[in-house]
Amino acid sequence: MIGAHVIVGYTNDAGGRDALTLGDAITRVTGGELTIATIYPPGSPGLAVEAQANLAHAAEELGPVAAEYITFESRGSGRGLSVLASRIRADLIVVGSADGGQPGRIAIGATSDHLLHLSSEAVMLAPAGYRPPADPARLTLAYVHRPQCDEAVGQVAQAALRLGVPLRLITLDLRTDDQGRLRDDLALAVRLAWETTGIEAESEVAEGHDVAAAMEDVEWLEGELLVCAASEDAQPHRVFLGELAMKVLRAAACPVTVLPRGFS
Known part of the structure; x- marks a missing residue:
């Protein structure tokens, strides 16, 4: 069953927070490992620092939940998540809805589009504003x-x-x-x-x-x-x-x- 090791593609926006909440909920059910990752482009020291700050926000959101936090350099966030997932042997990549989508529905952005056409791991997408219940139904x-x-x-x-x-x-x-x-x-x-x-x-x-x-x-x-x-x-x-x-x-x-x- 997927969920033994979940990687969340985190951005400091509504979609990133939805993905974070969903990834946490999945590992609570499966008992799997949780990794939070922010991807930044190469040759951008300022964006590398911003990525670290984003992960600090994610840690605040999650609180005492056990998780690993990783920044990863890649020319594309979708490609970076897929490569990183393979390296750490994650079996599920969780991402949120792109900005501007309808509440309660999934809008496809550049990251999710890449993953939905090239990822070697299972991909899970959270609808905009999604808040998971305590247990799956x-x-x-x-x-x-x-x-x-x-x-x-x-x-x-x-x-x-x-x-x-x-x-x-x-x-x-x-x-x-x-x-x-x-x-x-x-x-x-x-x-x-x-x-x-x-x-x-x-x-x-x-x-x-x-x-x-x-x-x-x-x-x-x-x-x-x-x-x-x-x-x-x-x-x-x-x-x-x-x-x-x-x-x-x-x-x-x-x-x-x-x-x-x-x-x-």
Whole structure:
């Protein structure tokens, strides 16, 4: 299960604080290590000092929580987080929503865009203004009948089992596919979850004329976490989200985790 070592990409703004809060909440649940990182560009001594000051703010925000604080030099914050995560063997990168996004939703900035197309670790994004509850409520997997999602069914089912929360599989019906086939695919995925872990997963077809409408069609619990598998276009052991999945992420009212291709 991801969360054995969480790295938070911290910036001294609302998105950075949301990511910090979410990363802390994840490690409280998993018992994993927590690293807080600020990335700064090379050849910028002033920004290196500012990065250290940012981490001091983060330490004040977290209080007595056990964490490691690291500044890291890189030409891009997304690339820097991914490289650093590999070096310290973190298995989850947590970042916040970009400035200017809708409250309660995820806005993609340069850092998250890089991670969602090249990260070798799982990536979790916090909606703007998100404040996690004390305990997780449910794991939901956005399911499409393809190998990457079939692999994710077993992985997310195992995570739900360990966390002691329900598992839900949802498929979007944008009125362009045969709903009977979609429901048959979901039934096979539910069976796969049962065969893998013994969990009886819930299943739901979300209907709408577009992704945003379909996502509004389903209930989202406080403490929900949405999981997406990487696209078939992803390189092995890399995250890559296609156009439809990016729309799902932007419409989500809860944190979203994206698994790399071949995640285990």
